[in-house]
Amino acid sequence: MSAQNAAPSVGDGGAAALQQLAGRHATGYRSVGVMVYDILKDAILSGALLPGQKLRQETLAELIGVSRLPVRSALIQLEADGLVEFHERRGAVVKSLSPAQAAEVYDIRLLLEVEALRLTMAELTDERVARLRELGKAADRQQEGADFVDARTEFYSELYDAANRPVLWEMIEQLRLKVGRYVLGWRLVGDAEHSHTHEQLIEAVASRDVERAVGVLRDHLVGVREAVLELLEAEAADAGGPAPRVRSPR
Amino acid sequence: MSAQNAAPSVGDGGAAALQQLAGRHATGYRSVGVMVYDILKDAILSGALLPGQKLRQETLAELIGVSRLPVRSALIQLEADGLVEFHERRGAVVKSLSPAQAAEVYDIRLLLEVEALRLTMAELTDERVARLRELGKAADRQQEGADFVDARTEFYSELYDAANRPVLWEMIEQLRLKVGRYVLGWRLVGDAEHSHTHEQLIEAVASRDVERAVGVLRDHLVGVREAVLELLEAEAADAGGPAPRVRSPR
DNA sequence: GCACCCCATTCTGGATCCAGAATTCACGAA
């Protein structure tokens, strides 16, 4: 909690929140580069760094307390993840997702996750179901920032891991990352009706009812898709408002 | 170009071929980093750098004629592309694909490309078909190294571009990249029977016959999948031979 | 003779320094 935490506005660029994240990640890292990567990823997913935000290497380096080099490494990785965007000789900004792109992400996820779920359910064991119940409950407890995304990632990782399709999971994970920041926004404004999705999904899975499980997953994804699109279009509507556009900051 | 082009064996690490590639990419680049990225990508796709090959930054930097820093940037990007693999504090190696992973890639491509093709054919114009004929012919002319992959990438880019699904295309492109190096190997050993795939696909597309086009695409992907798997399993069989393995840690 | 341990070498990862390009601010002219 730094002193100038009073106004986590656009102007401060999420500096205070970023320093907090830096503190939480400070310990036990093999290399500084991956630490910075994790910090920045969390910052974007948690909303501390908003889409369109300019990411000046010098500033980030100072806030985290490292040199510019690992920051550059992390930014390059994040670019590959689709979370930031490089403008040649003009620096990096947090990538924003258009409604159309978000829609695409969910369409593709539908294809891939249904496939993964079917494959998973052919290889499911009782122990895995038990672990899923645990992770599902743990995920429902996590409500803040990047932990929310991480917990759910763990859940789905365990679920789809039964399919033993690492490449498929990698693709799904990439797609989930792209919309991670917006799902968080959806959770904040959304009602709790979707919170039972995990339970429904787990029960369908546990009872080995493939079609029902696929149905729950499909409904869930379609529902989130709608909510995220609504959020994105609302955000696009009041451009110039609290949502910082790609326009000139400074 | 270089004098010691005599023995492009595994021992030389593709140094001569890499220097050639460096020469071809030398001109007109905005930044050194992306140049190095292109060079290394081409080197891996063309087979100048073989899976399992150690990628020492100093050596690569000297061969290309730049400092180690842009090499590092390029390697990080290539890691995100799934073409190289970092071993913490032990450097990078060209990533090798297991038969199972290759099979996965083709399974996912089948899902995504069929979807992309369907979407494309709903939005197809005559001009695009004409351009596809051109690109198809151009692709069939390219037979060497990374150009082979690039030309086909251009073709499929034009094809799926009609669908106007950038994220979907990005995913497909990623998957194609992962198997690019092996497809090349398949082409080298494979017969020419598949060379008519482009024509068949274009004709089906031109006649607006969705199901036939999907059928051609599906057959093509399944066929290539089989061939690549055969190649990979043969390669895995003579491990310890010319193909350097990933070596046990420690 | 073989195996284990220690030391030297090498290479990665990080920090600091430098050059080129872009943005911004200021000044002047229309």
Next chain:
DNA sequence: TTCGTGAATTCTGGATCCAGAATGGGGTGC
């Protein structure tokens, strides 16, 4: 008053330098 031009500042991208870890070789002990 406003627009255009030019210079200064700032920031990215690249090069060089340094520290720490891993590997390989050599020596020694069993």
